[in-house]
Each structure stands twice: as structure tokens, then as C-alpha cells.
Amino acid sequence: MTLDSTPGTDVVLSVRDLSVVYDGADPVRAVRGVSFDLARGEVLGIAGESGCGKSTLAYAVTRLLKPPGRVASGQVLFRPADGPPVDLSTLHGEALRRFRWNRVAMVFQGAMNALNPVLSVRRQLADVFTAHRPELRRAEREDRCRELLDLVGIGPERLSSYPHELSGGMRQRVLIAMAMALRPDVVVMDEPTTALDVVVQRDILTEIDRLRARFGFAVVFITHDLSLLLEISDRLAVMYGGRIVEYGRAADLHTAAHHPYTVGLLRSFPRLRGERTVLHGIPGSPPDLSRPPAGCAFTARCPYAFDDCHHTDPALLTAHTTGPTTRAACLHYDPAVRPDGPPEALHAGRFDPDPGPAPSTGGAGR
Amino acid sequence: MSILTVSHLSKHFPLRDGRHRRTLRAVDDVSFELRSGQTVALVGESGSGKSTIARMLVRLTRPTAGEIRLDGTPVATGRRAVRRYRRDVQMVFQDPFASLNPAHTVEYHLRRPLRLHGVASGTADVRAAVHDLLTRVNLTPADQVARRLPHELSGGQRQRVAIARALAPRPRILLADEPVSMLDVSIRLEILNLVDRLKREEELAVLYVTHDLATARYFASSIMVLYRGQVVESGPSDEVILRPAHPYTQLLASAAPDPGSPRTAAPGGMRALRGGQQPATGSGGCLFRDRCPAAMDVCRTEVPEFPVAAGHMARCWLRQP
Numbered sequence: 001m002t003l004d005s006t007p008g009t010d011v012v013l014s015v016r017d018l019s020v021v022y023d024g025a026d027p028v029r030a031v032r033g034v035s036f037d038l039a040r041g042e043v044l045g046i047a048g049e050s051g052c053g054k055s056t057l058a059y060a061v062t063r064l065l066k067p068p069g070r071v072a073s074g075q076v077l078f079r080p081a082d083g084p085p086v087d088l089s090t091l092h093g094e095a096l097r098r099f100r101w102n103r104v105a106m107v108f109q110g111a112m113n114a115l116n117p118v119l120s121v122r123r124q125l126a127d128v129f130t131a132h133r134p135e136l137r138r139a140e141r142e143d144r145c146r147e148l149l150d151l152v153g154i155g156p157e158r159l160s161s162y163p164h165e166l167s168g169g170m171r172q173r174v175l176i177a178m179a180m181a182l183r184p185d186v187v188v189m190d191e192p193t194t195a196l197d198v199v200v201q202r203d204i205l206t207e208i209d210r211l212r213a214r215f216g217f218a219v220v221f222i223t224h225d226l227s228l229l230l231e232i233s234d235r236l237a238v239m240y241g242g243r244i245v246e247y248g249r250a251a252d253l254h255t256a257a258h259h260p261y262t263v264g265l266l267r268s269f270p271r272l273r274g275e276r277t278v279l280h281g282i283p284g285s286p287p288d289l290s291r292p293p294a295g296c297a298f299t300a301r302c303p304y305a306f307d308d309c310h311h312t313d314p315a316l317l318t319a320h321t322t323g324p325t326t327r328a329a330c331l332h333y334d335p336a337v338r339p340d341g342p343p344e345a346l347h348a349g350r351f352d353p354d355p356g357p358a359p360s361t362g363g364a365g366r
Numbered sequence: 367m368s369i370l371t372v373s374h375l376s377k378h379f380p381l382r383d384g385r386h387r388r389t390l391r392a393v394d395d396v397s398f399e400l401r402s403g404q405t406v407a408l409v410g411e412s413g414s415g416k417s418t419i420a421r422m423l424v425r426l427t428r429p430t431a432g433e434i435r436l437d438g439t440p441v442a443t444g445r446r447a448v449r450r451y452r453r454d455v456q457m458v459f460q461d462p463f464a465s466l467n468p469a470h471t472v473e474y475h476l477r478r479p480l481r482l483h484g485v486a487s488g489t490a491d492v493r494a495a496v497h498d499l500l501t502r503v504n505l506t507p508a509d510q511v512a513r514r515l516p517h518e519l520s521g522g523q524r525q526r527v528a529i530a531r532a533l534a535p536r537p538r539i540l541l542a543d544e545p546v547s548m549l550d551v552s553i554r555l556e557i558l559n560l561v562d563r564l565k566r567e568e569e570l571a572v573l574y575v576t577h578d579l580a581t582a583r584y585f586a587s588s589i590m591v592l593y594r595g596q597v598v599e600s601g602p603s604d605e606v607i608l609r610p611a612h613p614y615t616q617l618l619a620s621a622a623p624d625p626g627s628p629r630t631a632a633p634g635g636m637r638a639l640r641g642g643q644q645p646a647t648g649s650g651g652c653l654f655r656d657r658c659p660a661a662m663d664v665c666r667t668e669v670p671e672f673p674v675a676a677g678h679m680a681r682c683w684l685r686q687p
Contacts, residue, residue, distance in 0.1 A: 049550040049551060049552060050550055197411040197412055197577065198411070198577065198579075198618060198621040198622050198623075199411065199617055199618065199621045201621065202620075202621035224550065224551050225551070225623065226551065227623045227624065228623040230623075231623055231624075264552060265551060265552055267555075268551050268552050268554065268555050269551070269580065270555075270580040270581055270583065270584035271580065271624065272579055272580040272583065272607060272619065272622050272624035273607065273608060273624060274624075276584065279555050279559075279584070280555060280556070280559065281551075281552050281553060281554060281555030281556040281557075281559070282552035282553075282556075283556060285520045285522065285523075285553070286550075
């Protein structure tokens with residue numbers, strides 16, 4: 001199973017059948033056979049709830065996974081513009097050190113905790129250069145640090161500040177500046193705006209977009225906020241239970257979601273301005289990945305589940321209903337199992353085949 | 367028909383800033399009403415004072431000024447009076463991981479308010495009441511859930527326990543302070559739908575404190591927008607969200623993700639605050655004027671509430687008739 005992006009696009013990162021396990025008495029299979037391609041300069045959104053494996057995936061891709069986590073199988077291939085492809089799992093020691101942050105950088109979750117509270121912003125930014133550009137002289141390092149802060153709209157006087165003296169939004173900007181330091185090809189962002197107020201979040205997103213236009217790096221943007229991803233990503237992967245269950249262009253997903261989980265997730269966000277519709281969320285809770293179910297991980301919460309779902313793990317197949325770009329891991333889209341295609345209600349984007357009444361207080365009824 | 371009336375509520379915190387003394391006006395002259403069977407949303411960014419308002423309403427924080435009346439009666443002071451008041455006014459907190467005691471079972475958490483407020487007494491009565499509460503919040507089989515410890519429950523289940531606990535004294539007013547912001551997206555609507563159903567079935571008056579405009583519009587009949595302790599706009603939900611009158615509400619609405627409809631650009635020149643400090647705007651005058659692209663000289667003077675439409679007001683000089 002491969003997941004090629006549009007033919008002819010310039011791929012910077014290919015992930016193939018990647019599985020990650022957290023070892024222990026009950027090993028947790030946090031990521032199970034994930035594949036995707038990241039095109040140069042694109043924004044790939046990865047959506048999913050807590051425990052779906054999205055952060056683990058980010059750590060595996062950046063080679064930042066720590067024991068007991070380990071890559072159990074699969075491959076992460078980095079394709080530089082100026083050289084042969086590199087298999088990240090083969091990198092060790094100096095080669096790995098040279099790769100990390102130079103090629104793939106990361107913006108971590110929780111701006112509050114990712115910075116060292118006892119070091120000034122200057123020390124933390126300069127650290128990147130000391131480690132990766134040892135040839136720079138002190139004055140040059142200082143200049144680069146100033147440039148970096150300027151890049152994200154922070155005045156140079158903040159170099160001497162400590163993290164606690166900065167607002168949440170500013171700390172997040174410092175983290176983004178740090179990721180930009182070595183002009184990477186790929187920036188992995190793990191919930192970069194989750195803890196921020198909407199207005200600040202919007203500012204940070206604009207900033208990221210501006211920097212991306214300027215430097216041309218690709219972004220893997222990980223968040224639980226599907227409505228945000230639909231807006232900012234070129235392509236989108238929805239994860240559930242350690243797997244990608246739906247993958248496609250964000251615009252296509254927006255018009256037609258295929259996997260029942262994606263459909264349910266989309267129905268979990270009330271529209272800010274649109275019509276008031278009946279919304280339900282998804283009953284139940286995610287699976288325990290130390291005992292992954294034999295079949296589809298979503299079966300227990302899925303209103304469309306049938307017998308086969310309990311024992312057949314669906315492959316990520318082209319969902320023929322819209323076009324060639326969307327793929328869904330759901331037996332309803334497997335022509336071998338369901339030659340007639342998905343049920344009408346699912347096709348129409350309804351999560352609940354039998355919806356109940358809308359909230360009574362809604363302004364629509366007044 | 368119960369009414370909680372809040373008039374001119376203020377909370378000022380003294381700040382010591384080196385040798386200077388300043389006052390943080392966390393909540394400044396806020397007035398509103400909560401009525402049975404209605405949800406009012408209190409919307410604002412972090413630090414806007416929305417949690418402080420909720421805490422004052424449930425008497426966890428003492429107001430600096432202003433009055434809270436329940437069915438026309440001012441809330442008295444003293445332990446007994448406060449306990450009596452809390453029978454009627456209950457709160458659901460933001461973090462279900464912190465609001466339940468990890469050492470006690472679900473049953474213990476529900477038994478206490480039942481006994482304390484004299485809703486049930488005697489082992490059999492209390493057990494039946496616990497069972498009933500758990501069933502009402504869809505935690506079934508209730509007998510099994512009752513024996514569990516918080517760590518054995520998911521976040522959504524824990525929040526249901528917190529809601530059941532708030533319902534235990536049979537309150538008439540329910541204050542929900544960001545009840546779903548710590549939960550997974552797919553779980554959130556279920557919890558909010560539950561609160562909505564309980565509101566209808568039990569004629570509760572609900573205050574929904576949130577930073578999320580979309581769920582505020584979806585679940586509340588009216589919305590109050592809070593900015594630095596002041597209500598800058600209030601009115602029917604659709605009015606406030608679809609036709610925001612205050613530049614701050616416009617900014618909030620334009621910043622919220624909404625893939626469902628085209629983005630209305632934020633009014634020119636508006637931006638989030640850079641830096642950790644509040645702007646230097648002193649008391650008096652519009653608190654938003656430092657960020658507002660439409661700021662005028664008159665904004666330095668105290669802004670009254672101007673009517674925008676029926677039941678819809680904005681605290682902005684642009685709306686001066």
C-alpha cells in the first residue's frame with residue numbers, strides 16, 4: 001500500500017508502513033502501519049484525538065522518540081533537494097545530529113513547558129547555533145538570534161527575557177523562531193496553538209503561513225482541531241487508534257468525508273456562522289492500544305459497523321465516491337466487501353443514521 | 367421560575383508592582399440575569415474575568431462590589447446562608463482530572479452533597495439517589511460506575527460525574543466553567559448536549575463560560591462578550607455572532623476557525639497583543655482602544671451601553687445613535 005501524493009510532485013518526506021511500540025508489560029502499539037508523502041512546501045494536517053498516536057508519529061518522524069518508545073517497523077525516507085534520499089532509521093551519531101534540526105525541525109506542544117525556565121531566550125536560541133553551527137563567532141550568533149526574533153515579530157530587547165516574562169503567544173513565537181534557525185526543509189508542529197486564545201492563534205497561523213511562503217519549508221501540522229486543519233492544510237490525514245483512517249485533499253474532505261470517524265468528527269464542531277444543525281459528537285471512547293482490536297479500531301463507536309468490521313482490519317483504499325485523491329480505511333469503501341458502495345446515510349455525510357432533536361435554546365427557533 | 371440577578375458586580379485585586387500599588391479590575395461593573403430553562407454564554411479570552419465571575423456567583427470569591435440576588439433576595443453572608451445558597455447554585459469546573467478526589471469512589475463524590483444538603487438520608491435512600499444521578503447523566507450501569515475511582519474513568523465520564531455531583535443538591539442554577547475545554551473533540555458535544563438536555567428537563571438556568579464562540583452560539587440563547595472585566599457586547603446569540611457590533615467581538619469572530627463559511631477579514635490593523643503586559647489603558651474610557659483600528663478621541667471617555675438592536679447592546683462609541 002502506498003500513498004503517493006499527486007504524481008509528479010516533489011516529495012520531501014516519505015513515511016512507509018511506520019509502526020511505533022512503547023515497550024512494557026503491556027506494549028502499546030501507538031502507531032500502526034502509517035504511510036504518507038509530504039510534498040515540498042505543502043501543509044499536511046494530521047488530525048486526531050488524544051491517544052490516537054499523532055504525537056508519537058511526530059516524534060518518530062523527527063527521530064526524537066525516546067525509550068520505551070521505538071520504531072518497530074517501517075521506514076521514514078527524507079529526500080533532500082540536493083542529494084540522494086536518506087533513510088532516517090539508518091542515521092546514527094554525528095550523521096543524526098547533523099540531520100536533526102538542520103533538515104527537520106519541530107515546534108513542540110505546550111509553549112509553556114517546551115522552553116527552559118531558567119535560561120534566557122538568548123541562551124536558548126544561541127544554543128541551536130552553538131550545537132549546529134559551531135563555526136559561528138559570538139557576535140555572529142548574536143546577530144542570528146536577533147534576526148530570528150525579528151522574523152517572528154519580537155523585538156531584540158526580548159533576548160534577555162526569561163520564558164516566564166513572555167506571554168503564551170510570545171513563547172510560541174520563540175519556539176517557531178527556534179525551529180526556523182537552520183532553515184529546515186520540514187517543520188513538524190505538534191499542537192502549536194492549542195493553549196492559545198483564538199486571536200493569538202490566528203496571529204501565529206498567519207505568521208507560520210508568512211514564513212512558509214518566504215522559506216518554502218513543508219509543514220506537518222498536528223492538532224485535534226479538525227476545523228482548523230480544514231482551513232490551513234493542503235492535505236489532511238485523520239488518525240484513529242494508531243492508524244490513518246482517511247487521507248486526502250483538505251478541500252475534498254471538506255465537501256465529502258468518507259470514514260465514519262471523520263464524518264463524526266466533522267459533526268462534532270458547531271458551525272460558527274452556518275445553519276444550526278443537529279450535532280452529536282461520537283459516543284464511547286478510543287480503543288486501548290495495548291490491546292488493539294482485531295478488526296477496525298473504530299468498530300465499537302461506529303454506527304455503521306457490521307460483522308466483518310470486528311475481525312477485518314480495513315486497508316486505506318481509494319474511496320471512489322469523489323475522486324482519486326481521497327482514501328479511507330473502512331470496509332464500506334472496499335469493493336470486495338461492499339460492491340454496492342457505502343450506505344446512503346454515510347454517503348450523505350450523516351454520522352447518526354437516525355438523528356434526534358436539536359438543542360431547544362438555539363437562536364434559530366426564536 | 368428562578369432568576370439569578372447580578373447587578374454591578376466587580377472584583378478588584380490589589381497588585382504590588384515593585385513599589386507601586388495598582389488595582390487589577392478583574393471584573394468591572396457586570397450586570398446580567400440567568401433565568402430558568404435558558405443558557406447564557408459568557409465568552410472571553412483567558413484573563414478576561416469570566417472564571418472570576420463564575421466563582422463570585424458560586425461564592426468562592428467575594429465580590430468587591432455589586433449584588434447577587436436569587437429570586438429577588440440578596441445573598442446573605444455566613445456559613446449557613448452560603449450553604450443554603452449553594453443548594454440552589456452549583457458549579458461544574460473546567461478540569462475533571464482535578465475536580466474529583468483520586469482517592470474516593472464516584473459514589474463518595476455524589477453521597478457527600480446528597481447528605482450535606484439533606485436531599486437524601488439513610489443508606490438505601492442515598493444509594494438510590496446516587497443511582498438516579500448517574501442514570502441522569504448517562505453513566506450506566508450505574509451500580510458499577512458508582513464503585514469506580516476517578517482514574518478508572520475517561521475524561522468525558524469524569525466530567526459526567528462532576529455534572530452529577532453538581533445536580534445532587536437539586537440546584538436551580540448551574541454554572542459551567544469551560545466544562546469541555548479539557549476534553550477530546552468527539553466527547554465535547556455529548557457533554558454539552560447533556561447539559562442542554564438537563565437544562566430542559568429540570569428547568570435549570572445555565573451560565574456557560576467558554577472561549578469558544580461556536581458552541582456558545584449553538585447552546586446559548588444569549589451571549590455576553592467579556593473584555594478585560596467588562597461586558598463589551600451582549601445580546602441574542604445569533605445577533606452577537608452574525609452581526610457583531612463591537613470591534614472586539616468582530617475580532618474574536620473573525621479569528622475563530624470556521625471552515626464552513628468564508629472568512630470575514632478582521633477589521634484592518636487589528637492585532638493580538640504582543641508582549642506579556644496589558645496595554646497601559648487606565649481606568650475610564652474604552653479598554654479596547656489601544657487595539658482598536660477605529661479608536662477616536664471620544665474613546666478616552668467612559669463608554670455607556672448603546673443599543674444595537676432589540677436586546678442587543680455594545681459598549682462602543684461607534685454605536686452612539
